[in-house]
Amino acid sequence: MMFRIVFLVSFFYIFVTNKHLNSFTTAMFSIFNKKTRVDNIEWLGVDIHSHLLPGLDDGSPDLDTSLNLIQKLHEIGYHKFICTPHIFTELYPNSSETILPALSAVKNALVKRNSSVQIAAAAEYMIDESFKIHPGLLTMGDKFILIEMSYLNETPNIEQVIFNLQVKGYKVILAHPERYLFYHMEKQRFERLNDMGVCFQLNLLSVSGYYGKEVKKIAEYLLEKKYYDFAGTDLHHEKHLDLLVNSVTSGLLYEKLGAYPFKNKEVFL
Ligand SMILES: [Fe+2]
Numbered sequence: 001m002m003f004r005i006v007f008l009v010s011f012f013y014i015f016v017t018n019k020h021l022n023s024f025t026t027a028m029f030s031i032f033n034k035k036t037r038v039d040n041i042e043w044l045g046v047d048i049h050s051h052l053l054p055g056l057d058d059g060s061p062d063l064d065t066s067l068n069l070i071q072k073l074h075e076i077g078y079h080k081f082i083c084t085p086h087i088f089t090e091l092y093p094n095s096s097e098t099i100l101p102a103l104s105a106v107k108n109a110l111v112k113r114n115s116s117v118q119i120a121a122a123a124e125y126m127i128d129e130s131f132k133i134h135p136g137l138l139t140m141g142d143k144f145i146l147i148e149m150s151y152l153n154e155t156p157n158i159e160q161v162i163f164n165l166q167v168k169g170y171k172v173i174l175a176h177p178e179r180y181l182f183y184h185m186e187k188q189r190f191e192r193l194n195d196m197g198v199c200f201q202l203n204l205l206s207v208s209g210y211y212g213k214e215v216k217k218i219a220e221y222l223l224e225k226k227y228y229d230f231a232g233t234d235l236h237h238e239k240h241l242d243l244l245v246n247s248v249t250s251g252l253l254y255e256k257l258g259a260y261p262f263k264n265k266e267v268f269l
Contacts, residue, residue, distance in 0.1 A: 037251040037254075038251055038254035038258055039248065039249045039250070039251050039254075040076055040077035040248060040249075041076050041077040041078060041248050041253065041254075042077040043077075043254065043258055044077075044078075044231060044257075044262060044264055045077065045078065045079055045080065045264065045265055046078070046079070046080040046081070046082070046264040046265050046267070046268045047073065047078050047080070047081045047082065047232055047233050047235075047264070048082045048084070048140060048146070048173075048201065048230050048231075048232050048264055048267055048268075049082075049084050049124065049146060049175060049201055049203075049230075049232025049233065049234050050081060050082075050083050050084060050232065050233050050234065050235045051083070051084070051085060051086070051234070051235065051236045052066050052069055052070055052081060052083045052106070052235060053066060053083045053085050053099065053102040053103060053106060053121060054066045054102055054105065054106070055102065056085040056086075056092065056094055056098055056099065056102055057085045057086040057088075057091075057092040057094065058086070058092075058236055059085065059235070059236045059237070060236075060237075063105055063106065063109060066106050067106070067109055067110070067113070069235065069237075069238070069241055070106070070110070070115075070117055070119070071115075072241055072245065073233070073235070073241070073244075074115070074117050076244075076245055076248045076249065077248070078117075079116065079117060079118065080117070080118045080119070080120075080268045081117065081118070081119045081120070082119075082120045082121065082122050082140045082267070082268060083103065083106075083119065083120070083121045083122075084121070084122050084123055084124040084140075084146050084232075085098075085099055085102075085121070085123055085124065086123070086124050086126065087123045087124065087125050087126065087138075088125075088126035088128075089126075089128070089130040089131075090128075090130070094123065095136070096136055096138055099121050099123060099138060100121065102121075103119065103120070103121040106119055107119055118268070120140065120268065121138065122138045122139055122140040122144075122145070122146060123137075123138040123146065124146050124147070124148055124175055125137070125145065125146065125147045125148070126147075126148055126149070126150070127147050127148070127149055127155045127158060127161050128149075128150070128155060131161065133164055133165060133168060133170075137170070139170065140267050140268070141266065141267030141268065142171065142267075143169055143170050143171055144170075144171045144172075144173050144199070144267055145165060145170045145171070145172055145173065146173045146175055146201065147161075147162075147172060147173070147174060147175065148174070148175040148176070149180060151179060151180065151181065152182075153182060154180070154182055154183070154189070159192075159196065162193075162196055162198060163196070166196075166197065171197075171199065172197075172198045172199065173198075173199040173200070173201050173229070173230060174193060174198050174199070174200055174201065175201050175203075175232070175234070176201060176202070176203040176206065176232075176234060177190060177193070177200045177201075177218075177222065177227075178202065178203070178206050178211075178215050178216075178218040178219040178222055179203065179206065179211055179215055181214065181215075183218075184214060184218055187221070190222065190225070190227060194225075194227050199229040199230060200222060200227050200228045200229060200230070201228065201229070201230040201231065201232050202219060202222070202223070202228045202230070202231045202232070202262075203219075203231075203232060203233075203234045204231055204232065204233055204234075204244060204247070204253065204257075205233075205234070205240065205243055205244060205247075206219040207219050207220070207223075207253070207256050207257065208243065208247045208252070208253075210243055223257075223260060228260070228262070229262070229263050230262055230263060230264055230267070231257065231260075231262045231264065
């Protein structure tokens with residue numbers, strides 16, 4: 001009987017002290033492990049993909065909307081923007097003739113507001129049979145060209161087009177590779193494009209699950225592989241803005257991407 005009592009008391013003692021020990025260890029661990037919460041996006045600073053120019057595509061419809069979106073993005077830490085309206089013959093037949101006047105209108109309005117925001121324009125080229133290489137292509141930085149494909153199928157001659165661009169000295173950035181579902185079961189295509197020297201641009205909302213679980217998973221895979229060079233908002237409207245602002249101000253975006261070596265600041269010359 002005595003033995004049983006001693007055993008139970010010892011067991012209880014070990015349980016209690018261990019429990020305290022465990023809480024102490026957990027508390028110490030969380031103090032040392034506490035990450036700094038970063039609630040802005042100064043660490044990225046430059047956006048290289050957006051639809052902020054007014055009246056050109058499925059992005060901002062008018063100047064006031066553009067200015068409002070830019071101001072809100074500025075408030076969370078963006079100082080420089082390279083706007084990239086769609087150039088897609090079937091739907092948005094833009095060119096420098098439509099894009100540059102829209103850029104000037106926004107620039108002038110920003111000057112009138114004494115805004116310190118810097119803004120430039122390139123384009124997001126849909127690579128389909130109508131795409132032609134010509135000297136007037138709108139690029140960013142040192143001849144970086146942003147391209148996209150249909151979400152339904154890989155452009156059949158995509159490698160040839162990329163090669164043709166590279167031969168002419170262009171550096172190809174593929175917009176949001178994580179969103180091309182046809183690549184999800186063929187991850188070797190990412191590897192192939194990466195081997196060809198194609199830069200990948202992540203959509204920031206992909207890591208928050210906005211485009212679905214699968215897209216999020218592939219974005220995480222490509223981040224792990226270090227295949228991305230750039231990150232962009234691909235911002236079209238207020239809904240994108242609200243989600244982005246939330247993920248930035250909550251500190252979650254920095255937690256997920258803050259340590260990744262994006263090169264956005266290198267392309268705004
Ligand atoms: Fe886009």
